[in-house]
Amino acid sequence: MQMRKLFAGLAAVATLLGGMAFSVTTANADGETGVVSSLGDGTITLKSDNVKNFQDADGNSRVFQYIKLAGYKLTPETNTTGQTKYLTLVTNTAYETQIKDAITTTWPSETVPADVDPLVWATTKTIDETTWRTFITNLGKKLAEGTGTTLPTIKPDVTAGTDTNPATAKFDFNSTNPVSGPGLYVLLDTTTKFPAEGPNANNCTITYGKLQAMLVGTKIEDASVKNADGTLIIEGKKSNLAAGTGEPKTNITTNCKPNGYFEKTGPDGKGLQGVEFTVYKVKDNTVQDSDFVPSDKSSGSIDTNKFEVVTTIGKNGVLTSNNDGHVAINNWEAGDYYVVESGMPTGNYYLKEFRAYLKIHVEEGAKASFTITDLNPNKLLTEDGGIYRYKNVTSTSQLPKTGAEGIALFFVVAALLAGAGVTVFLKSRKTKAMLNA
Numbered sequence: 001m002q003m004r005k006l007f008a009g010l011a012a013v014a015t016l017l018g019g020m021a022f023s024v025t026t027a028n029a030d031g032e033t034g035v036v037s038s039l040g041d042g043t044i045t046l047k048s049d050n051v052k053n054f055q056d057a058d059g060n061s062r063v064f065q066y067i068k069l070a071g072y073k074l075t076p077e078t079n080t081t082g083q084t085k086y087l088t089l090v091t092n093t094a095y096e097t098q099i100k101d102a103i104t105t106t107w108p109s110e111t112v113p114a115d116v117d118p119l120v121w122a123t124t125k126t127i128d129e130t131t132w133r134t135f136i137t138n139l140g141k142k143l144a145e146g147t148g149t150t151l152p153t154i155k156p157d158v159t160a161g162t163d164t165n166p167a168t169a170k171f172d173f174n175s176t177n178p179v180s181g182p183g184l185y186v187l188l189d190t191t192t193k194f195p196a197e198g199p200n201a202n203n204c205t206i207t208y209g210k211l212q213a214m215l216v217g218t219k220i221e222d223a224s225v226k227n228a229d230g231t232l233i234i235e236g237k238k239s240n241l242a243a244g245t246g247e248p249k250t251n252i253t254t255n256c257k258p259n260g261y262f263e264k265t266g267p268d269g270k271g272l273q274g275v276e277f278t279v280y281k282v283k284d285n286t287v288q289d290s291d292f293v294p295s296d297k298s299s300g301s302i303d304t305n306k307f308e309v310v311t312t313i314g315k316n317g318v319l320t321s322n323n324d325g326h327v328a329i330n331n332w333e334a335g336d337y338y339v340v341e342s343g344m345p346t347g348n349y350y351l352k353e354f355r356a357y358l359k360i361h362v363e364e365g366a367k368a369s370f371t372i373t374d375l376n377p378n379k380l381l382t383e384d385g386g387i388y389r390y391k392n393v394t395s396t397s398q399l400p401k402t403g404a405e406g407i408a409l410f411f412v413v414a415a416l417l418a419g420a421g422v423t424v425f426l427k428s429r430k431t432k433a434m435l436n437a
Contacts, residue, residue: 042172042173042174042180042181042182042218042219043170043171043172043173043174043218043219044170044171044173044185044187044216044217044218044219045168045169045170045171045219046156046168046169046170046171046187046214046216047166047167047168048161048166048167048168048169048250049161049166049167050161050167050208051158051159051160051161051167052195052197052208053167053208053211053250053252054156054158054167054168054169055158055195055208056191056193056194056195057193057194057195057196058193059195061155061156061157061158061169062155062156062158062169062189062190062191062211063153063154063155063190063191064153064154064155064156064171064187064188064189064190065151065152065153065187065188065190066151066152066153066154066171066185066186066187066188067095067143067151067185067186067188068092068173068183068184068185069091069092069095069099069119069183069184069185069186069215070089070090070091070092070119070183070184071089071090071092071181071182071183071184072087072088072089072090072182072183072184072217073087073088073089073090074086074087074088075087075088088117088120089117089119089120089184090117091117091118091119091120092183095143096118098139098142098143098145099118099119099122099139099142100112100118101138101142102135102138102139102141102142103118103121103122103135105138105142106131106134106135106138122135151188153190154171154173156169156170156171157169157170157172158170171185171187173185173218181218182217182218182219183217183218184215184216184217185215185216185217185218186213186214186215187213187214187216188213189210189211189212189213191210191211194207194208194209194210195207195208196208199257199331202256202259203256203257203258203259203330203331203368204254204255204256204257204368205254205255205256206252206253206254206255207252207253207254207255208250208251208252209250209251209252209253210251211250211251212250212251254365254366255364255365255366256364256365256366256367256368257330257331257332257333257362257364257368258329258330258331258332258362258364258368258369258370259329259330259331259368260328260329260330260370260386261326261327261328261329262326262327262329262358262372262387262388262389262390263321263324263325263326263327263387263388263389263390264321264325264326264327264341264345264356264389264390264392265325265389265390265391265392266345266348266391266392267391267392267393267394267395267398269389269391270325271321271323271324271325271326272321272325272345272392273321273322273323273324273325274320274321274343274345274346275320275321275325275327275341275343275344275345275392276318276319276320276341276342276343277318277319277320277321277327277339277340277341277342277343277356278302278309278317278318278319278339278340278342279309279310279313279314279317279318279319279337279338279339280292280302280307280308280309280310280317280337280338280339280340281307281308281310281335281336281337281338282306282307282336282338283305283306283307283308287306287307289338289359289373289375290375291303291306291307292306292307292338292340292357292359292375293357293375293376297352297353297354297355297357297376298351298352298353298355299352300340300341300342300352300355302338302340307338310337313332313337314328318342318343319339320343329360329362329370332360332362332370333362333364334362334363334364334365335361335362336359336360336361336362337359337360337361337362338357338358338359338360338375339356339357339358339359339360340355340356340357340358341355341356341357341390344392345392348394349394350392350393350394351392351393351394351395351396354376354378354380354392354393354399355376355392356374356376356380356381356390357374357375357376358372358373358374358375358381358390359372359373359375360372360373361373372388374390378399378400379399379400380392380393380399380400
């Protein structure tokens with residue numbers, strides 16, 4: 001039962017370990033007293049459905065730092081008739097202090113017996129997932145507090161996969177110095193430049209980022225060892241901790257950028273071609289949206305002390321509507337953009353004071369999106385089914401009734417009603433006087 005709990009605990013460690021950074025004294029084989037070196041082939045093979053998880057941006061194999069936390073040991077060490085040998089662990093003495101400190105921090109009232117291996121003691125504890133996470137976090141902190149030489153590195157032999165077989169990264173610890181041989185290893189991905197695919201048809205790019213830290217045992221295959229046939233039985237469930245294989249937790253991110261447009265139309269709703277828009281961003285965070293719209297709205301003049309042209313968009317920051325009146329919003333980075341209608345449509349006398357002053361907010365990620373706000377609110381910007389449209393007008397009569405023309409009509413009607421009220425009042429006074437005469 002103790003052995004089953006041991007490997008059950010280690011399986012939990014393999015699942016929970018991640019994101020640790022280490023700077024510790026390099027260990028050597030002398031730190032593994034009583035370790036069996038003849039078991040297994042000293043290799044670890046990682047598997048993935050995409051070889052890019054094992055490559056850097058240049059297509060080379062990734063480089064991993066490693067820590068050998070423990071070696072393997074047989075219990076009992078010699079065969080006796082009718083007796084079965086079991087596999088257990090021997091903690092590397094180079095990390096024994098850090099492991100014991102992590103145990104003390106996690107279980108303040110507990111003490112590891114002097115004659116018991118600290119990793120074996122920890123992994124035979126009956127604990128829940130939350131406590132395991134606490135222990136691993138504490139262990140990571142204790143290891144990070146260590147001082148000494150840089151961790152050794154290893155470069156696996158990477159093989160691309162096929163439609164039926166996964167890609168692999170094989171680590172050979174048989175001849176690796178300064179630490180080698182079968183045992184339990186922590187593997188740390190050191191990659192800083194990551195491979196990517198895309199953009200695809202949806203304008204999305206997939207990046208294969210840093211693999212999470214892994215705790216994996218080298219392969220064990222020995223017919224004389226009960227729990228070392230490459231598949232361990234843990235509480236009735238299979239575990240591949242000592243099988244020398246693992247499927248690493250990947251860090252794949254999908255980043256999509258907008259691939260859309262807004263539409264420029266005339267009073268009849270038809271798209272207008274050749275309208276120019278200049279794209280700006282604020283120079284600092286103190287600038288307000290209202291600063292983008294000049295007091296003379298007909299001028300299209302932008303305060304360059306507060307806004308600067310985004311020259312990477314369009315042609316030096318200028319976008320032009322196509323035959324359908326579409327103005328492209330493609331591959332814009334996340335953020336806020338300010339757009340002015342800098343070149344009015346030709347062919348008609350369009351009212352310049354109703355030119356577009358827009359704020360476009362872009363979101364990128366697994367799903368890209370953008371929203372447009374009219375900073376010159378005359379109800380000329382509309383949205384229908386995710387398509388934004390901005391209408392040019394040649395007369396105030398073409399403005400929506402809730403816009404400026406509607407307000408003007410309200411005042412005219414109000415004035416007429418006021419005049420009518422005065423007329424009625426005067427007539428009423430006159431009628432009353434005649435009746436009283």
